[in-house]
Amino acid sequence: MGFEVQRVHQLSNEIKRVCKQVQRNPEDITVLAAVKYATLDQANTLISAGIKVIGENKVQDAQKRFPHLLPCERHFIGSLQTNKVKAAVKLFQMIESVDRVELAEAIEQECEKLNKRMPVLIEVNVAKDAQKHGVQPSETFEFVREIAKFWHLQIRGLMTIVPYFENPEDARGYFRMMKSLFELCRRQFKGFEILSMGMSHDFTVAIEEGSTEVRIGRYFFE
Numbered sequence: 001m002g003f004e005v006q007r008v009h010q011l012s013n014e015i016k017r018v019c020k021q022v023q024r025n026p027e028d029i030t031v032l033a034a035v036k037y038a039t040l041d042q043a044n045t046l047i048s049a050g051i052k053v054i055g056e057n058k059v060q061d062a063q064k065r066f067p068h069l070l071p072c073e074r075h076f077i078g079s080l081q082t083n084k085v086k087a088a089v090k091l092f093q094m095i096e097s098v099d100r101v102e103l104a105e106a107i108e109q110e111c112e113k114l115n116k117r118m119p120v121l122i123e124v125n126v127a128k129d130a131q132k133h134g135v136q137p138s139e140t141f142e143f144v145r146e147i148a149k150f151w152h153l154q155i156r157g158l159m160t161i162v163p164y165f166e167n168p169e170d171a172r173g174y175f176r177m178m179k180s181l182f183e184l185c186r187r188q189f190k191g192f193e194i195l196s197m198g199m200s201h202d203f204t205v206a207i208e209e210g211s212t213e214v215r216i217g218r219y220f221f222e
Contacts, residue, residue, distance in 0.1 A: 029213070044069065
């Protein structure tokens with residue numbers, strides 16, 4: 001059994017362990033494999049081992065890799081420039097990083113041409129980090145209300161990347177804030193089901209605080 005396959009099984013067991021502790025169903029947790037630094041063979045190995053969702057950070061990388069990728073759900077997880085939207089809406093089944101009205105408008109226009117509805121997540125800059133993209137927490141609800149007018153966008157939930165902490169416990173407050181924002185939006189907008197937060201080093205804390213999708217990259221390859 002290859003290293004990546006072992007890690008997929010280990011991750012599954014770890015998610016089951018955490019979910020048992022907090023009385024959640026592990027089937028409710030989606031694992032997205034972030035393959036930014038993976039080879040095509042490594043990405044296909046993960047899919048063969050049971051990973052169902054692959055995340056790409058760059059449109060140009062997806063254009064090269066996707067023709068050779070095994071069947072899976074394909075999500076865009078990077079910062080999307082408007083000049084890449086036309087290609088992105090053809091390549092991906094979800095765009096997880098909508099953070100400005102200009103981008104939402106561009107996705108709407110391209111999807112209208114294709115008669116396609118694009119599931120999206122709203123990226124929230126929960127830590128108000130100047131180095132990160134995303135809507136400010138205090139502006140999230142109004143932002144969702146603003147772009148909900150675009151019929152070809154199907155807003156499925158929220159996403160965030162919290163700061164890196166040596167001790168994952170230090171991220172718990174940010175995860176709780178995201179969960180509160182998610183519940184606020186879910187009460188008002190239909191289709192809100194996904195709260196994407198937690199990465200290789202802090203996914204257990206994120207799951208404890210309500211994450212429904214974790215982005216795992218380094219865990220699989222180191």
